[in-house]
Amino acid sequence: MRNGVLVSTRTALAGATGNALVMGVAEVSTPLGWVLLPGLLGVSTRPRVAALISAWAAVLLAASVVVPVVPGHRAEPWALGVSVASLAAVPLLAWARRRREDRAVARVPAPRDVAVFTMPAGTGRAALAVCRAPGEVAAAVPLRRGGLRVLLGMAHGATLARPEHTRALESAFRDEALRGGGSLPGIAGALDDLVRDIAPGGYLAATLVEVSPEGRVTLLRCGGPDATAHAGDGTRPVGLPDAGPLGLTGTATSVAEAPARARRLALAPAAGPHRPTEEALRAPRAADAVVALTRRPGDRRRTGPALVVDLPPDPPA
Template sequence: MGGTMRIGALVSTRAALAGATGNALVMGVAEVSTPLGWVLLPGLLGVSSRPRVAALVSAWAAVLLAASVVVPVVPGHRAEPWALGASVASLAAVPLLAWTRRRREERAVARVPAPRDVAVFAMPAGTERAALAVCRTPGEVAAAVPLRRGGLRVLVGVAHGATLARPEHTRALESTFHTESRRGGRSLPRIADALDRLVREVSPGGYLAATLVEVSGDGSVTLLRRGGPDVTVHDGDGTRPGGLPDAGPIGLAEVTTSVARAPAGARRLAITPPVDRSAHTAGSRRLPDEALRLSRPVDAVVALTRRPGGGRRTGPALVVDLPPERP
């Protein structure tokens, strides 16, 4: 992952351009000449895309609109000045709306100051906050997707296998997580299913050891462990393993529909990077407890990336604060 958290788009460039073209053909054949018919779908596709794609879709829709007026093989867009002006103004506004959406999402996932060898991102998690740390270690896969009303979905994992661990393939895994997380009705098992298909296509011999996290707007947490590290729970007094069931790595195990809730009494959850078992001393076991006692999630997640005895940091790591349990 690069220096900034990539914000996903709902619609790809190819799909947006194809949709704008198909809309123009349908409007022409159906003899629809109103500006709304020619502009509504390209506008929706553009707003759901990245700003550059939105500008491209708007420009292409304007070309199709002009062609329908200049070359009236079939009835096209109205040629009256008011109609052309309305369509041009609408198409010009699409890139601005797409840029506004992207900026809003970028503000939700904000990079915060951290040591040079780790990138840390802070974001809302329901009624509380979360922090994600990325250390650019080989095979590292990490993605966070803000949802409506403070919801959040996060992927934390490590790609295994020389092919799957390539940067272009780890980026593809993160992009797939972004896309699937934003689609309506997608549950964590269905997102894991999409990642499984990608892993088997790209690297049949590789696998992704990951834990998927979803925080709803009210702060409730759902987790799906697919070969990734267990969740560490901090209850205010100390830490303990979350005891999540492990459905097996993505790309190797069969897709499962089982998910788990945050353990009772948890005030903070942490998914820590894998630790070399040969270095699993008493000091290394104390590390999560000391880290999770820090007041801010961003400080805790930075501490979790440290390795016992020093050396290069290892990621990714995630810390999620939970609201107090209601009596």
């Protein structure tokens, strides 16, 4: 499960083009002025798109030299060499960034009918299971210093449950989750608007989860599954307040915190106080627990998505 990119292809190409126009009109001839913005845009997107942006920026740069309608990039060999080397490095830097992100989210072995991904979650680890049943919506976004944001839900309505629309919801969540200063209510509000735009008659029953770098877990329930907490004294539902599904009711303005003593937190359509969840939450690994949560009692089919967050014990005082 790949992370969302910070800049879209269209935005990056438009930015590179606008930068070239501004540099030409302003008669800026230094390599830094022509290369800096395309380089920043390229590093903030996928490696293939970064290569496209670099190539387009090089074309604009060459055009400013060959057809000097307005003063453009310097034609001296040293200046051209600096710009070419800088643009060539952009795809490599984007590739290195993507490699770091991919190492943070790893797919682990699991049964054929479920995909399981593990990732850092504050001071612990988390596992996300996706069965790709109709209407499933699931996305995980690792943040800086080990933070994590996760969306789990089910899209209801023939239009909203289409694969292209569930993917659009996941992509929108990734984009919003990566925005600096964003909050769970803010993300829920953006998803609520998108649901209403895509399918006015549909709705998304979802729960949003955030794990801080220090391991504090906050949740926002919008018609989605409740959380189940496991600690040394047993397993019990968290009892999250429910603001109602996205697309049907106004979004919540406050979040709830997971119990401080919880050492494992689970969210899944099958989550609850019944025996399978008790057994799942006692599994040695989060990946094993999340696979067990996708199996409903008495039903051979799997239903997702499901999330398990393992939090280590508090350090001794």
